[in-house]
Amino acid sequence: MKLHVLAVASALAAxxxxxxxxxxxxxxxxxxxxxxGIDETNAIEDVYRQDEGREPRNYRQQPPIVPHxxxxxxxxxxxxxxxxxxxxxxxxxxxxxxxxxxxYLDRQGTQLDTVAGTRWFCNQCxxxxxxxxxxxxxxxxxxxx
Amino acid sequence: xxxxxxxxxxxxxxxxxxxxxxxxxxxxxxxxxxYKMKAKIMAVKDVYHEVLGTISTPEKYEERxxxxxxxxxxxxxxSDSRECRNCHAFEYMDFTIQETRAAxxxxxxxxxGMTCIDCHQGIAHDLAPGYLEEYNHVVKKLAAQPHQxxxxxxxxxxxxxxxxx
Numbered sequence: 001m002k003l004h005v006l007a008v009a010s011a012l013a014a015x016x017x018x019x020x021x022x023x024x025x026x027x028x029x030x031x032x033x034x035x036x037g038i039d040e041t042n043a044i045e046d047v048y049r050q051d052e053g054r055e056p057r058n059y060r061q062q063p064p065i066v067p068h069x070x071x072x073x074x075x076x077x078x079x080x081x082x083x084x085x086x087x088x089x090x091x092x093x094x095x096x097x098x099x100x101x102x103x104y105l106d107r108q109g110t111q112l113d114t115v116a117g118t119r120w121f122c123n124q125c126x127x128x129x130x131x132x133x134x135x136x137x138x139x140x141x142x143x144x145x
Numbered sequence: 146x147x148x149x150x151x152x153x154x155x156x157x158x159x160x161x162x163x164x165x166x167x168x169x170x171x172x173x174x175x176x177x178x179x180y181k182m183k184a185k186i187m188a189v190k191d192v193y194h195e196v197l198g199t200i201s202t203p204e205k206y207e208e209r210x211x212x213x214x215x216x217x218x219x220x221x222x223x224s225d226s227r228e229c230r231n232c233h234a235f236e237y238m239d240f241t242i243q244e245t246r247a248a249x250x251x252x253x254x255x256x257x258g259m260t261c262i263d264c265h266q267g268i269a270h271d272l273a274p275g276y277l278e279e280y281n282h283v284v285k286k287l288a289a290q291p292h293q294x295x296x297x298x299x300x301x302x303x304x305x306x307x308x309x310x
Contacts, residue, residue: 052245068246072157072268078207079272090277095249 048132055129058142063125070128075121082122083115146195148206152270172228172269173217180227211273218262218283226261233261 036042050069057064073081085096088104103119104112150169153159158167175181200206200213221228235255240248250264266272266280273279 050244068244074267074272076271078274079267079276081267081272084277096246 046132048130051129051131058140060143065129066126067129070123075123080115080120080122087115146191148200148203149270156269158269167232171231175224175228176231180224207273210271211275211279214266214270214273214276215279215283218266218280219287221262222260222283222287229261229265 034042052067054067055065070082075082083099084090085094086099088098090096091098099115099119103115106112106116107118153169158172160166174184194200198205200209235251238251240251243251253259254263263284266276
């Protein structure tokens with residue numbers, strides 16, 4: 001109970017402080033992070049759709065970007081659902097590209113039968129492709145040009 | 146029953162773009178009277194274990210996760226995913242607006258008489274390690290029972306008189 005009251009009080013305090021802060025900023029002609037007046041509706045960010053079709057790689061060792069949605073695929077300590085389609089044991093049946101054989105090498109370069117632990121969390125390296133502007137600008141040019 | 150409820154709330158059957166929701170009973174309680182009664186009687190077992198606390202801690206739950214999933218897969222495979230099909234039907238799917246991957250596999254499923262649960266394990270609950278092996282085991286077990294073979298596609302086609310097409 002005590003904790004609850006404390007939480008409400010601190011939330012209230014924070015809100016009041018913030019409101020005062022925004023007020024002060026706007027009176028000084030500074031735009032807020034919100035970029036719009038408090039009475040205007042704020043446009044939400046665009047939702048970018050999944051792009052289909054495989055993109056060419058920009059350099060030889062690039063992890064290919066994912067040409068399909070990866071929403072709702074479980075990747076955790078217990079299960080990696082990507083392997084259901086991409087592991088060498090299933091890829092043929094599922095019509096998916098087999099994991100690169102590099103994914104079956106451990107740190108010492110030993111060939112394994114199951115995917116290496118270092119490759120377990122696929123989305124560390126492979127991201128779904130979307131028709132979205134780059135988050136960070138860069139001047140990279142593929143080595144093939 | 147809290148663990149599985151929580152997991153389900155992270156999935157598309159709970160929240161999605163179209164605003165249609167499938168609740169627990171939509172998938173786990175058949176519509177047809179005779180199957181519904183059977184499900185209700187079998188549910189006594191769930192109540193019993195809930196009272197007993199068989200899955201009352203996360204650790205106990207994990208220990209039983211695969212076994213519980215396997216029991217449900219067996220039911221779904223044996224009934225040709227009857228409860229899924231109360232809402233989903235191949236006939237109503239527009240393959241042209243599905244992801245290529247999905248459209249191709251749905252066509253394959255029709256052609257070879259596969260059923261929803263053959264691919265869609267873990268759509269509403271987390272999966273345990275070794276789930277695919279266990280599912281294959283379920284399929285083998287059912288296939289070994291004489292009356293539950295795969296769907297006879299050729300038979301259905303000739304029944305409908307579409308064999309010559």
